[in-house]
Amino acid sequence: MTHLHVPDGVLPWWLIGLSLLLGGVAVLGVLRIGTGAWRVRFHSRIGVAAAALTVALSLPIGAAHLSLAPLAGMLLGPAGGFLAAFLANASVAAVGHGGVTAIGVNGLFLGLQAAAGALLFRLFRGPLGVRGGAGVAAGLVLVLASAGALAALRALPLAPDADGHHGHEGMDWGVWVVAAFALAVTIAEVHLTISVMHFLSRVRTDLVPGGLEPPAAAPGSPA
């Protein structure tokens, strides 16, 4: 529930077109970043991160799965994370996981999570350290995304509902069931994000904005 996998045939045409246009412009913008060898490495990292996200998006944990979008954003920056998440969504759509016409909506939603994860991590990494920053950033992003997904699914205009017969008819307990499930998945994803970022901050400091986490001070050592 931290992300949408809207399938084909659900959204109205105007929303499909608008989201594809916005997504296309954003993707083209990201592809123009950098030059030469740096650009080649940047794109290969995006490809690998998108593959990791594809695996995460396709492995079920019960009826849900992780997204790892904030983690991709923290590793690749807002632009790279956005593109990785967008491409991961497109690739899972090709095997029926989310619609091919809904690539724009699904990709923008997940891509914005990656971008927000990157920005929030940069904000909190200084005062809270790698683990604290990653945890707070991923937690904030995923809770907001879950709330956004719930609200969107309650309010989205559905394709055959052309007579203006919109949502909010659902069962109230249904919302709580979905919210509780989303919270459980969010906790699992935050835990994984923290542990991966902590590991990477020790073995490949260049991948983690802010570099190596300072080692814990030994007992009795001067501050």
Added chain:
Amino acid sequence: MIDEELDRIDSLAATGTSPVHRASPLSRVLAAALTVAAILVAEEHRPIAVVAALLLVEATIAWAGPIRLLLAAFTPLPFFIVLALLRLGSDGENAEMMSLLLFRAGASAMALVLLLSTTTFVDVLRVLGPLLPRDLAATLAVLYRSLFILLRHAGHVGEVAWTRGVFPVQGPIVGGLLLHAFERMENVACVMHVRGVDLPDPDRADAFRPRPLDLLPLARGVAALALSLASLRP
């Protein structure tokens, strides 16, 4: 599991010799696009069911596992369970609309899985290549290759972790997997860049060359769209 499913789809597409496989990649991609359009245009269950039946017939001709294709139609089910919890009225209001949406989503998933079961990812990229920026096509190629690297390596690491009694979803294991794939793909990309090859330029002309067997997937796509349009209420 995704690795087995991806392996199966990839193997079917790469090794198949059926009449559908021998049609040009362009015709198969066009047929998939026409079929998805037909499904989205349909306003009733019946034309969608007929389109799904057409897809199953083609999957049988292509030896692409019609039963598995039928199972692929249930991929969007979790989304609809959530949607039903949020939107379905307690008196069953919206139920008919939901079932139509489920039909559409399931049939569309079948069309896409059939496309990838009969057409390799490289061929799909060849067809879409003229529409995509060069860098995007290169990144998609890296994505596809590293997907298999990650899945293979994850399988090995998972087995080792279980035999040592370690829970396999932990930072060092997932982070190590990412590092392994990052380093491998970066090396490949940098070597190709130094040699002046930023993207292995595939032989696009072959993907667009018309063949007699193109009629098979194209006829399915056109029939699906015609059926859907004919079923529309005036």
